[in-house]
Amino acid sequence: MLRKLSLRAHSRAELEKALADKQVPDDVAEQLLGRFTEVGLVDDAAFAAQWVQSRHRVGRLSRRALADELRRKGIDRDVIAEATQALDxxxxxxxxxxxxxxxxxxxxxxxxxxxxxxxxxxxxxxxxxxxxxxxxxxxxxxxxxxxxxxxx
Known part of the structure; x- marks a missing residue:
């Protein structure tokens, strides 16, 4: 899991899915993700903001396309709205x-x-x-x- 995080930031939902794919018990996965959140390794708001800036700059995607990508990554609608609001x-x-x-x-x-x-x-x-x-x-x-x- 740490290797996955060392490559790029991930949303909490992506990490939950990765842990489920590895058949990690739900209670252990929740504890692990809770600890990752505590120490700042998992932050959906920061992830969404970074994703929007990067994908808009490199991929030249619209706000709507960026919101769709973030929704597929399991980001909450309020966090998506805040992250995409940075683009006018x-x-x-x-x-x-x-x-x-x-x-x-x-x-x-x-x-x-x-x-x-x-x-x-x-x-x-x-x-x-x-x-x-x-x-x-x-x-x-x-x-x-x-x-x-x-x-x-």
Missing amino acids: HDDEVAAAMDLAARKLRSMASITDPMVRRRRLAAALARRGYGSDVVHTVVTRVLADPADPLDTV
Whole structure:
């Protein structure tokens, strides 16, 4: 269990599942997780905050996609709301602009503007961005493909 924690932070639910998979009795697992929490090795709020910052920066995921990932990791809804609150609308638009600009560079051979628009929108939607952000970003990027980040 300590080896698992040394690789990266984990949520309490992930560790509960890992202990259950190893057939550790429930009372022993609860004591172990309680002690890990006491000494600060398990902290769902810190884990969620770190996860949001990392995945938003590297994966360019939206708040909604990050919330879904945290929910799958067993994080409480209130903790998720607090962690994702750190990202505002401007952060999402900036990350979506960066993602769209990168995607647009990889579509240099596509000349049909509708195909470009559709593929950009689909790439952003797969990362969890809402229709308002997708529309804004695709419009900005396609308006000035030479330097889309200038319009942010």
